Amino acid sequence: MGIEPGRLQFSWISSAESTKFVEVVTQVTNAIRALGPNPDFTKKLAEVA
Amino acid sequence: MLSYAEKIREIAGRLLASGAVNMVIGFRQGTIPMMNEPHFAKNPAEAAKLVWDSHCGINLANYLTDRKEKIGIVAKGCDSRNIVTHIIENKIKREQLVVIGVPCQGMVDKRKIALKCPGEITAVIETETQVTATGNGFSQSFDKKDVLQHNCSLCIHRNPVIHDELVAAPVEEQKGIDRYADVRAVEAMSPEQRWKYFEDLLSPCVRCYACRNACPLCYCPTCFVDESRPQWVGKGQDPSDVRTFHFLRAYHCAGRCTDCGSCERSCPVGINMRVFTKKLEKDCLDLFGWEAGLSLDVRPPLDVYRPSDPNDFIK
Numbered sequence: 001m002g003i004e005p006g007r008l009q010f011s012w013i014s015s016a017e018s019t020k021f022v023e024v025v026t027q028v029t030n031a032i033r034a035l036g037p038n039p040d041f042t043k044k045l046a047e048v049a
Numbered sequence: 050m051l052s053y054a055e056k057i058r059e060i061a062g063r064l065l066a067s068g069a070v071n072m073v074i075g076f077r078q079g080t081i082p083m084m085n086e087p088h089f090a091k092n093p094a095e096a097a098k099l100v101w102d103s104h105c106g107i108n109l110a111n112y113l114t115d116r117k118e119k120i121g122i123v124a125k126g127c128d129s130r131n132i133v134t135h136i137i138e139n140k141i142k143r144e145q146l147v148v149i150g151v152p153c154q155g156m157v158d159k160r161k162i163a164l165k166c167p168g169e170i171t172a173v174i175e176t177e178t179q180v181t182a183t184g185n186g187f188s189q190s191f192d193k194k195d196v197l198q199h200n201c202s203l204c205i206h207r208n209p210v211i212h213d214e215l216v217a218a219p220v221e222e223q224k225g226i227d228r229y230a231d232v233r234a235v236e237a238m239s240p241e242q243r244w245k246y247f248e249d250l251l252s253p254c255v256r257c258y259a260c261r262n263a264c265p266l267c268y269c270p271t272c273f274v275d276e277s278r279p280q281w282v283g284k285g286q287d288p289s290d291v292r293t294f295h296f297l298r299a300y301h302c303a304g305r306c307t308d309c310g311s312c313e314r315s316c317p318v319g320i321n322m323r324v325f326t327k328k329l330e331k332d333c334l335d336l337f338g339w340e341a342g343l344s345l346d347v348r349p350p351l352d353v354y355r356p357s358d359p360n361d362f363i364k
């Protein structure tokens with residue numbers, strides 16, 4: 001589709017693996033923060049003259 | 050192939066006269082050249098209107114969804130694969146159908162012909178190998194094989210996979226076709242190039258949904274794009290909404306699309322949205338060895354689990 005690599009991640013986390021869940025979420029959040037905002041997916045407001 | 054029409058009328062007339070079916074779905078002459086339209090014949094007299102030529106590109110499986118009566122249906126290779134998919138997905142029962150199989154030699158692309166003619170085409174006639182388009186002050190002939198729809202030129206399943214009647218002997222299947230050159234070209238792009246490529250591809254889209262409506266796979270009573278509570282995707286021309294529509298629609302066709310080309314054919318602005326479904330088709334083939342609609346006995350990859358399913362993408 002043309003999304004930057006690294007913005008998408010898939011993980012298997014069982015409902016019992018709370019620590020893993022926290023770890024993965026933290027890690028993914030940090031990785032994506034580092035990439036910065038993705039302007040491609042923001043809608044532009046209609047330009048009003 | 051031109052003799053098919055007579056045979057189709059003969060079979061349809063017979064099925065309707067004997068009461069074996071309540072309706073035969075086929076094609077009749079369209080109101081403008083190269084645009085044959087679906088025909089629903091309910092008696093032998095109506096069956097006489099059935100035609101067959103190189104302009105029968107619409108996928109007739111689209112008209113089977115949730116029908117209750119007994120139906121005779123004219124089916125090319127791709128139509129028959131979508132009929133199989135419909136049966137697998139419980140949208141119609143095999144026992145309800147009499148499949149009138151048509152060994153296909155490809156449908157011509159009306160846009161390719163129109164682009165090469167200097168004015169409006171008012172009539173088109175064809176022989177076994179040629180089509181001739183005429184209009185005000187011009188008449189041009191083309192070899193059919195040079196003006197085939199893109200998907201037909203790459204087709205490797207021209208003969209119907211299921212049929213109860215066959216209008217002619219099976220045709221030879223095309224061999225040694227490289228079906229995915231276009232997909233590989235897109236795969237080779239960098240993410241930025243790809244983003245731009247899709248942006249350009251989709252920029253003329255007017256969100257008419259003709260592609261969705263022409264597709265036999267798109268039978269949901271309420272499509273996600275039409276829902277307003279919740280509204281999954283914006284309804285305007287914003288590029289992110291247009292893109293969301295196309296990608297989601299394509300994903301809904303994963304493992305089901307037969308590359309029949311109805312979507313592309315129906316688009317009023319000529320967008321080749323098949324690049325999306327073809328990528329998924331290629332992935333299904335590479336990852337699961339799957340081609341849609343070839344058998345009534347095998348479940349599609351997206352509704353079975355196999356321990357060998359690829360899962361390297363999960364971290």
Ligand code: SF4
Nearest residue numbers: 264306308309310312
């Ligand atoms: S997505 Fe297009 S090519 Fe695929 S089955 Fe639907 S209409 Fe045919």
Ligand code: SF4
Nearest residue numbers: 254255257258260316
């Ligand atoms: S048929 Fe063409 S213009 Fe209409 S929604 Fe589909 S891609 Fe867009």
